[in-house]
Amino acid sequence: MIDIHSHLLPGVDDGSETFNESIEMAKKALEDGIDTIVATPHHRNELYDNYKNDIKLQVSELNRKLKEENVPVKVLPGQEIHLHGELMTGIKEDEIISLGGDSNFLLIEFPTSHVPRYANQMLYDLQIEGYRPIIAHPERNQEILEQPDVLYSLVKKGAFAQVNAGSLCGDHGSKVKKLSYQLIEHNLAHLVASDAHRVDKKSFRLSEAYSKVEKKLGSEFQYMLMENAQAVVDGDPLILEPPRHIRNSKVFGLF
Numbered sequence: 001m002i003d004i005h006s007h008l009l010p011g012v013d014d015g016s017e018t019f020n021e022s023i024e025m026a027k028k029a030l031e032d033g034i035d036t037i038v039a040t041p042h043h044r045n046e047l048y049d050n051y052k053n054d055i056k057l058q059v060s061e062l063n064r065k066l067k068e069e070n071v072p073v074k075v076l077p078g079q080e081i082h083l084h085g086e087l088m089t090g091i092k093e094d095e096i097i098s099l100g101g102d103s104n105f106l107l108i109e110f111p112t113s114h115v116p117r118y119a120n121q122m123l124y125d126l127q128i129e130g131y132r133p134i135i136a137h138p139e140r141n142q143e144i145l146e147q148p149d150v151l152y153s154l155v156k157k158g159a160f161a162q163v164n165a166g167s168l169c170g171d172h173g174s175k176v177k178k179l180s181y182q183l184i185e186h187n188l189a190h191l192v193a194s195d196a197h198r199v200d201k202k203s204f205r206l207s208e209a210y211s212k213v214e215k216k217l218g219s220e221f222q223y224m225l226m227e228n229a230q231a232v233v234d235g236d237p238l239i240l241e242p243p244r245h246i247r248n249s250k251v252f253g254l255f
Contacts, residue, residue: 005193103235165209
């Protein structure tokens with residue numbers, strides 16, 4: 001399996017703190033059936049800045065250490081880019097790196113509490129420049145949680161979305177869990193990833209999340225999510241169906 005969102009690089013954000021911890025995380029991923037991990041440290045989120053060339057060097061060093069330790073996991077470069085007003089400038093100044101390093105997919109993070117008013121325009125501008133934005137864990141955004149049509153509007157205009165494995169497994173409560181499945185079922189989320197930060201029993205769980213998706217929504221959705229992860233690192237088109245509104249207003253009901 002492929003994990004397109006993790007905080008595996010040591011000492012660069014709120015994820016792994018040391019190379020030893022990163023190696024243990026990679027071993028944990030391998031136990032879950034993951035053989036390729038995109039390292040996506042936070043960038044421009046007001047706490048951490050992680051630039052393209054630095055990330056490439058850090059990923060290269062981590063791959064070297066994993067090889068020394070005989071851990072058959074491949075790490076690819078990426079970023080979790082906080083949506084900010086100077087994003088297009090950052091692209092022009094070559095501080096931004098795509099998921100996998102060679103694709104045109106960018107992982108975009110919104111603030112937890114809301115979707116910025118300029119999000120529509122910024123995501124449109126990214127697409128005009130040839131990029132394909134993927135919104136990270138929208139199920140945990142308070143505005144989207146309350147008004148899923150906010151995400152519908154963005155997906156309808158060409159954005160993609162990725163839900164966290166932990167959300168599907170209930171780590172963030174029943175409301176987030178229910179919305180996560182609704183987003184997938186209504187073609188508003190196209191990928192699942194771990195967003196792993198540390199070594200613990202909840203760090204990856206991709207296999208569990210995919211299994212739960214298959215059980216609740218069917219093997220077609222499970223297949224789509226897994227194939228799309230491969231497509232991201234290969235730079236290929238995603239498997240898509242037209243997005244649908246979530247008509248059920250009881251998003252906050254028990255799952």
